[in-house]
Amino acid sequence: MTSPNIAIIGSALSGNKGASAMLEAAVQTLSERLDNPTFTLLSMYPEEDAALNPYPNLNIVAANAKQLGVTINSLALAYRVLPFLRGVLRSRSEAIRALSEADILLDQGGITFTDGREKFLLYNIASILPAINVKTPVFKCAQAVGPFRNPVNRWASRTFLPKVRTLVTRGRITHEYAEGLGLSNIVAGADYAFSLELAGTEATDVSNQIDLTFFDEDVVGVCPSVVLQKKVDARGGDYVGQMVAFIEHLRSEGKRVMLIPHSVRTGTEKTHNNDLPLCRAIHSRLRLGSDLLFVDRELTSQQLRFLIGQCSLFVASRFHAMVSSLAMAVPTLVIGWSHKYREVLEMFELEDWAFGHDKLTLDYLTERFSELSAQREAVKAKLDSRLPSVKARSVMQADLIADVVRTSRGVNA
Template identity: 80%
Template sequence: MTRITIIGSALSGNKGASAMLEAAMQTLGERLDDPQFTLLSMYPVEDAAQNVYPNLEIVPAAPRQLGVTINSLALAYRILPFLRKTLRSRSRAIRALAESDVLLDQGGITFTDGREKFLLYNVASILPALNTRTPVFKCAQAVGPFQNPINRWASKTYLPKARTIVTRGRITHEFAEGLGLTNLVAGADYAFSLELDGTEHDAVAEHVHMEFFDGDVVGVCPSVVLRKKVDARGGDYAGQIVSFIESVRAQGKRVLLVPHSVRTGTDKTHNNDLPLCREISARLRPGDDVLFIDRELTSQQLRYVIGRCSLFVASRFHAMVSSLAMAVPTLVIGWSHKYREVLEMFELEEWAFGHDQLTPEHLADRFAALDAARDDVKAKLDAHLPEVKARSIMQADLIAQIARAEA
């Protein structure tokens, strides 16, 4: 039996994380005989409530528990062999790691300058597996740049220890090669491999009048991460999104307002865009030309809904991935090279700009340009999507090879 442990993704909260997790389970289930999965979860209660997979075990691994307890036990497992049986029996996390054929690290962006506050978590996510001698496979993600001395030291120390690092685009690959890493494979985000199961329409139709999508629909996916960055420099992110939506409505288009990162039952904004979207919705002029999805959908349901749009404006990375995967012309407001390098795969990098460029005028101009070029953009999406999906699903073949060799 093949056992695989996963960290850095989730079923709840950020549906990009859910898309990566479920894509891995889908693709590896097709390649391995009855694989069993363990998720080291940052949100174990929420993830357990949403877990419908009989072969997925949810094990608590909140940041402090991961950084202190699990890492300490994994170190003890390495240096005190006589305790290994006891540690496996007492700790579900250690048992999962010790018995797994591979650890999948699905962190979307790790070991990168400007995100030093997450560096300890980036290290803590893979160090227990290194101490239990479990191969580490870093699924397609952004890493680098590595100019900050602390990040550079940590990256040079720990990234070479991974069995494989899949880079998510050209810029990341160049950063990693510049660091001297040789355990690299050029790939594409794992979420591109996520397949719909055909039940999405009926599931969404229980909450949404699907006739809404019969016209020209513009999807808008805000991000609390972007809000913090824009508002920190004196801007008004929510106000700008409200103004943009009203301008789109004035053009006779319908607008879908959809959060791609949702944590039900809490107003906390970490990995939760629902409170922001509710605020934006409340400030909009009432009308039946706006549809606000005020609930948590699954990653497949979200992808289906996004695919029904004519155009899409994304600030969440994996909302962008879903719109590209459904061949919807997309305008991206981002904060990292991770957006642009994915769009490069489609020859569409011109349709991304940074939050520092966000003004009502610039957003309106770029959207008008995308609207005018939608046929050309759609043609590029259709032309490049098969190759991008192939680069994504290639990860499953690599992981399966490692798992079979370790079994």
């Protein structure tokens, strides 16, 4: 019998390192549970992902938005309705071959089918429809969905979400939205990135680029987000100015600060999945000094998690930067824009340490940070107490995926 084949979409090795963390967690956990599996990533950035790919059993297939939405979906529909062409379609299209030969498709989109993000709705559908058409089971890894009040999103969600084999909800709020939609294929879980294990070489790897003695004293990590910047600036705010003022406030109080982007695409100034240009803009307005560390390059998801774990306190706007800080039990203040932040913090009984971008002012940010700093030990105790159960909820989905693969191959668990 051939090795298990697992197709993956919605994640990446380049760009958003949260997507990388989910992808690598899947490769790690499923390689432990299945006999010599192979993985195929349907990639938005095939050249960038291929350049960063350290896994010999992970293949990269091009699937940018146009290729996925037009070519791959059209070929998958032809595969479904014209069975006499299936051999030709498999031989001519890497994506169709990967999907048709896969035992399962993992959809690792972090937030899908949700009100307010209707511009991404076609991509959400296009990501899973080809697998549905070639009759490959779809497993939506832990993610946020809903709410479903918008008629267009509600129709799309009611039409396509029941067609997936399993939808793992990433927290209480998402689970309640999914239940309210009448879905019966849902399982309560936790973000797959909580399952990511460090290799143990991260300190050596990053010490060639970063002086780790910077962390000999307490360090506050600050991780901005271009997504949040757009939302703040759209309502007349000045996100860059607020971050600059906040960091200088921390330094004036004698704190060391690490400015770190968690989503980086090397070699481009495009801001989609790329916070480095934003962080450079913030850094350009900061005074230089030995109390400031700017991580101005692309690191792996494990290296980022290692560095975040060296911090004493963390301020996050990128979702998976928050996941990494929680996974490393670092007390964290979160500035977010959807329910996806709060529902994860709820698992640690720490939901009060998140607030929306609509509340972001320098005074409110410094006030909330001061409160977190004062309650640091109590917050750390909650993280240490709840982290094992959250990690167990995360890795549980690897067992579910392995069961689906074994079932599709007629192999007993």
